[in-house]
Amino acid sequence: MSYRTALAEVLARAVAPCAQVTRTEGRFPRGAVTAFGATGLLGLTVSTEFGGAGLGLPEAAEVVARTARVCPATAAVLRSHYTAVAVIESYGSPWVRAEIAAGRHLASLALMEHEDGGQASEAQLVTSRCTAFRSGGVVALRARKRRVVAAGEADSYVWSSRPLGTPDGLSLWGVPAHAPDLFVPARPDTTGPPGSAMSTVLADPVLVPADARLGPDGGGRDIVLHAVLPWLLGLRSTAGVQVHHITTAGVQPADSLAGS
Incomplete structure (x- = not known):
């Protein structure tokens, strides 16, 4: 077919x-x-x-x-x-x-962190305030990601953070939706189409394997x-x-x- x-x-x-x-x-x-x-x-x-x-x-x-x-x-x-x-x-x-x-x-994106309801710029997509700390084979990601489509419905998120090894840049991660301490508020974001489950996703922090990184550290x-x-x-x-x-x-x- x-x-x-x-x-x-x-x-x-x-x-x-x-x-x-x-x-x-x-x-x-x-x-x-x-x-x-x-x-x-x-x-x-x-x-x-x-x-x-x-x-x-x-x-x-x-x-x-x-x-x-x-x-x-x-x-x-x-x-x-x-x-x-x-x-x-x-x-x-x-x-x-x-x-x-x-x-x-089902995959989704968790890249946005800005608080206002306006449209995001390219600069906002390639920077992150999300912290990433590694201990052995585990990385702790702490952030509030906004305007995530299918929040609480997707199976994983492509997630951005600051790099582990450098003060500047961006790293990307594959974060499983079932990971402990990943929280989606009950109230959806009204800026998305009704039914799209656009909402905020909180990591306080979420722990992921170090090999969950997507691409090189700082290459996001x-x-x-x-x-x-x-x-x-x-x-x-x-x-x-x-x-x-x-x-x-x-x-x-x-x-x-x-x-x-």
Whole structure:
């Protein structure tokens, strides 16, 4: 079955029937996400080596665009997922990549820390106040991440922090959602599409294995610039929907980012 055929089936069978309830009641579209996983669409951009479809940004953008016409919340979840997978594909573990390909793992982004409700700049995405301290094979991450899509619903987050070994820069981590001391407040963030489960995620601190780092220590800035931002902007522009329906990480329009 082609991904277009699978998408048409999922939109008709799982997304459209629940879109109104998702929008009016703010209920996370768990059934739609499960259907996307079962048909291989969550693993659309995972390498075929791990069981994914091995496709790229253009195909993911088509999936997001068509989904956005039916359910903006589900589209927001997919935008954050596909962008996170772009990082995981390059730096994540084989096990996580295989789980995503099998449709059993939903990823999201936890990069934002600014407190106001405005749009984030490129500079805010490539800096972090999150502290990281290593003790043996364990790293403690302490932060308050804001505007996280699928908060409390995703299986893992691509998480940013200060580097371990240098005072400046950025490091990225794959943080499991089930990790102890990871807390999601009950009240969702009202700036996201209703049902997208956009909220704050607190780590006070959260402990992760040292090998959960995605890429080199201090190399997160380049990863954000060359993987995260192109996917966020590409998925947004192709979907052709309003900015407030595309807040996977609160990124500004492309012309604003270019001037940062």
